[in-house]
Amino acid sequence: MNKIYSAAAVTITLLATGCASNSKTYDNAAGRNTIYEDVSSTSSTVAGIGVESQDVVSMTDQMMRDMLQNPMLVSNESARRIIIDSEYLVNESTSRINKNMLTDRLRINLNRAANGRMVFVGRHFSDMVNKERELKRSGVVDAGTIRTTQATAGADFRLGGRISSLDAMDTNTQLKSRYHQVTFEMVDLELGTIVWSGIYEFKKTAQDDIVYR
Structure with missing residues (x-):
């Protein structure tokens, strides 16, 4: 009888052990943790040959510093009124990019750095302004x-520009390269003259299988 009880106990123990070991085969852990990366880093986990965060940061920082050194745009006599938006920034490149990322970052950082030496006209907010004025x-x-005015603010200068690219591919290695040329120009809105120009260019090579959205 004791042998029967002992055999039964061993069987139950083995079954319990088996269930416990089987339960460990099911991985219910959460997926891979989100990785926070430096937006200005050139060593991103996911990278291709298109315009990426580090390019946006680098080119807008360069343009901002250059604009702040231009006496036509930054005057000690009176703050120039400037429009910086994406309406006249044309993307002719093969890269997919939201142009507002460039102009928004440039305008906001310029506004902060200029500290009142430039005045930025929010022409992209004109519908909002006109509705409030009507009310x-x-x-x-x-x-x-604050005040009432006869008309909304006119601008002295407005940003325009172009994004261009040149692609090449090695059919043996399937490597692709893309050269980007991004130009910004500030136009006098009375004379039509260009008072400032800036250019940013870069080239990337990779086996481009990255999807840009």
């Missing part, structure tokens, strides 16, 4: 606490 002048709301 004020119709008496639906009061005039606010």
Whole structure:
């Protein structure tokens, strides 16, 4: 009888051990943790030959520093009114990019660095401004606490530019290279003259299997 009990105990122990070991084969752990990376780093985990975060940061920083040294744009007499948006920034390259990323970062950093020496006209917010002005002048709301003006602000200069690229591919190694040329130019909105120009260029080579969205 004791042998029967002993055999039963061993069987139950083996079954329990088997269940425990089987349960360890199911991996219920969470997936790979999100990786935070430096947006200006050239050694990104995912990289291709298109325009990427480090390119956006580098080119807008370079353009900002150059603009701040231009006496036509930064005057000690009166703050120039400037429009920086993506309306006249044309993408003719084979790279897919949101142009607002370039102009927004450039405008915001310039606004902070200029410290009042430049005034930025938010022409991309004109619809919002016009609706509020209409409400004020119709008496639906009061005039606010700052001022009323006959017209909205006109600008002295506006940014334009072009993004171009040149592609090449080695059919033996399947390596692809892309040369980017990004130009920014500030245009006098009365004369049509170009008062400042900047160029940023870079070339990348890789087995390009990255999808840009």
